[in-house]
Amino acid sequence: MSRRLSGIIIWGGTVRKVRLPKANGPQARSLLFALENIAEPGWVKDRHSVASVSTVDSFRNLPKTLRLTIATGWGAAPLLVIAAGVISVVSGILTAFGLLATADALSVLLRTTITPERISESIPEVSLVLVIYSARALIESLERTVEASVRPHVACAAENNLARVVSGIDVIAFEDASFRELAAQGGQAGVRALANSVTPLLGLLSSIATVTASVVATSLFHPLLAIGVVVACVPSAWAASRSSRLNNLHMLGTVSDHLQKSILAEISTDSRFAMERAVFGLRDRLIVEYELVSKRLCQKEITSGLKRARIQLAGRALSGLSGAVAFGVLAILLYTRWIDVAVAGAAAVAMRVSITSVTGAAGRLYNLFELGFSIELYKDLLRGAAERRRSVGSVAFLETGPDIITMSAVGFCYPGHSRPSLCDINLTIGRGEVVAIVGRNGSGKSTLAKIIGGLYVPSIGKVFWNSVDLAYVRENDIRKNVSFVAQTPMAWPTTAGNNVEIGCHADLPIKEWWDRSLKVSGAGDVIDSLPHKMETLLSTRFVDGRDLSVGQWQRLAIARALVRNGSILIADEATSALDPHAESQVLEFLTSSKESMNQVTTIFVTHRILNARKADRIVVMEGGRIVETGSHNELMQNPEGHYRLMYEVQVPPINTRG
Ligand SMILES: Nc1ncnc2c1ncn2[C@@H]1O[C@H](COP(=O)(O)OP(=O)(O)O)[C@@H](O)[C@H]1O
Ligand SMILES: [Mg+2]
Structure with missing residues (x-):
């Protein structure tokens, strides 16, 4: 509040x-929504320290970051990666050779005054220049071709890798807002960055070859000139690192603003909010808040853009200055006759090419530093997903399910929260027992139901199936045994028939069980009323697709759980949206599970006390703890008990006698 x-x-x-x-x-x-202090995801803080590293460290970290691009490409198409690498280096070397040949041709031409004889004498050198540059043009087009194949391979492998890792994440990880945000930011952006890093990476490889060769060539004219070229490189590299660092910090500094914007966009466009948005006339307030956030973002964008422009300007000015110094050295060498005019001309060309290729390399470096940031987020996501993978149990468990479920001193905290949602839960449930969990909103009923069904792993304490710790049971064996009806029914965007059988993987249930499940849940009536019965598409995103009311979706969700015929059935407020007739039909079925459901252990959560009356045992929750257990009659014996008090609130006292 x-x-x-x-x-x-x-x-x-x-x-x-x-x-x-x-x-x-x-x-x-x-x-209402654009609250400035929206929780900043935890990973933003970690990334801050990475994004604000020094120029030297950013260079040191770059190979580590780019290793993933290479490894991803290597995993998908190793031969193409080798070809791309070799071609890039060859292209760089050819550029340098071209430069050397040009310098050579120039030195021949400039040795004395240019005469027709001198020109014909220099034909071999000039021809070599032409051959080299033609070869370079050829290799460049080869480079583009190979690069165009490597890029999609990298994107595809990165996407598949992400899908594989993310699908193995424990369900509880999705309750962690910080991780959800990392998945949203690091997933697609990371895949894009990995694919986009291919071109500048190959370009950089080629530039490194060119720069190295041209610096070596320059040093052959005079070592001082090579030093001048190296010094001229430093400001460009510095500016690339600094401005990408600013960009990355800007990105981190606007995560909260983007979060706010996405919340506002969701509220403005998502159908779930449409009704209340209209009823409470929120349109104008949403527009005001949206503009507030986008103006703030715009301002931050401008400030950061100006800062980057200043750094790039400083980088350009400094590299121009150091280039001038290098050429000044050349002039001095010429003036003091350390080198002659012909060599000086060739050296000038060599220096010009070196400095130009360094500027190109700086641009690619800037790209890579920027993309590296998203690649690192992708890596964080993969690491986070691996940490959140459910520990793989290896113990097999029969599909006939446990004879007894035991919870021993179980406690549970949601990720990112220090306050436990469940404390010291001790509970034993026998096969075929019907247990009702009751309690106020927020007392821990749903959380307890998920732990019993093995969806959440306790933070402390243990859940045993027979004498086996559930943490060691194979996940598939847990899933096969448990049927779950969630509090909010899931509307799967597929046909009505698929909505019911989605949980039956290998074998479909026998016809009798299928019909019975549809009848008891009331899903049969819903499907009969649809134009194409089982084949009706249940999403308005499909052509001729339909939508259902919440109660109708709930009927399908109950049918979906029943047809699986698991040994444990957990229903969390499964009948809350059903009409009274449908509700009593479902509850009648659930509470007579011993006879009707082949000894299925049934746990159902409800806050309607009347629904719990018929359960073999009622578990009363309060503040994350079990405060009472017993049958209806036993619990009604205690006039001060939680159950009795709740019962009397919902049922007039006259009905409680007898
Ligand atoms: N995803 C979540 N993240 C953090 N806290 C949660 C989450 N879901 C539930 N809680 C908290 O856990 C407590 C128990 O919730 P829940 O089991 O859903 O209650 P009930 O089903 O009895 O209404 C509540 O205090 C609720 O605020
Ligand atoms: Mg609940």
Whole structure:
């Protein structure tokens, strides 16, 4: 809950300062969604220290970052990677040879005054220049061709790798907002960056070959000239590193703004918000807040862009200056007759080419530093996903399920939260037992249900199936045994039939069980009312697709769980949206599971006490703890008990007697 105190919002006990928009009316209004102090994802802090490293360290880290591009390409098409590398180096070397040959031709031509004889004498040198440059043009087009094949290979391999790793993530990881944000930022951006890094990486390889060869060539004219060229490279490299660093810091500095913008965009366009957005007339306020955030982003963009432009300008000026110094050295050498005019001309060409290729390399470096940032996020995502992978249990478990489920001193904290949502849960459930979990909103019912079903692993304590610690059971064997109806029914965008059988992997249920599940859940009636019955597409994104009401979706969700015929059925507020007739039909079926469902262990969560009455055992939750357990009659014996008090709130006392 929040209270507003002149620009300070008190939210859950912590004070957050909020900048208010200009008041139009007599009273200033607080922001609804564009709250400045939106939680910054945890990974942003880690990335800050990486993004603000020194120029030297950014160069030192670059190979580590680019190793992933090479490794990804290597995994997908090793021969192409070798070809691309070799061709780039050859192209760089050819550039340098071209330069040497040009210098050579020039020195022949400039040795004395140019005469027709001198020109014909220099024909071999000039021809060599032409041959080399023709070869270079050829190799350049080869370079483009190979590069065009490597790029898609890298993108495809990176995407597949990501899909493989992300699909193995433990379900609880998706409750971690910081990780969700990393997945959103690091996933697609990382894949794009890896693919986009291919071109500048190959370009850089070729530039390194050119620069090395041309510096060596220049040093042959005079070592001082080579030193001049190297010194002229430094400002460009510095500017590339500094401005990409600024860009990366800017990106980190705007993560929260982008988050706010995406929240506002979601609220403005997502159908889930459409009804209340209209009912509460939020359109104008959303527009005001959207503009507030986008103006802030725009301002930050301009500030960062100007800073980068200043750095690039300084880099250009410094490299121009150091280039001038290098050419000054050449002039001095010429003036003091350390070198003659012919050599000086050739040296000047060599220096010019070196400096130009260094400038090109600096541009590629800038690209790579920038892309490297997203590649590092992608790496973080892969690492984070690997850490969040469910530990692979190796113990097999029969599909007939456990005879007994035991929870021993179980506690659970959601990721990123220090306050436990469950504490000290001790509970034993026998095969075929029907257990109702009741309690107020937020008391921990859904969390407990997910732990019993092996969806969440306890933070402390253990869950045993028979005497086997559930943490060591093969995940597939857990899934085969558990059927789960979630609190919010999932609307799968596929046919009605697929919506029911989506959880039956290998074998479809026998016809009798299938029909019974559809009948009990009421899904059969829903499907019969659809134009193409089982084949009706249930998403308006399809041509002729339909949508259902929440209650109808809930019927399909119940059918989906029932047809799986798992040994444990967990239903979390599964009947909350059903009409009374459908609800009593489902509950009747669930609570008579011993007879009707072949000894299925049934756990159902409800906050309607009347629904729990028929369960073999009722577990009452309060503040993440079990505060009472027993049958309806046992719990009603305690006049001060939580259950009895809840019951009397929902059912008039006269009904509680007898
Ligand atoms: N994804 C989540 N991240 C953090 N806290 C959560 C999450 N889901 C539930 N909680 C917290 O855990 C507690 C128990 O939630 P839950 O088991 O859903 O309650 P119930 O089903 O009884 O209404 C609540 O205090 C709730 O705020
Ligand atoms: Mg719940």
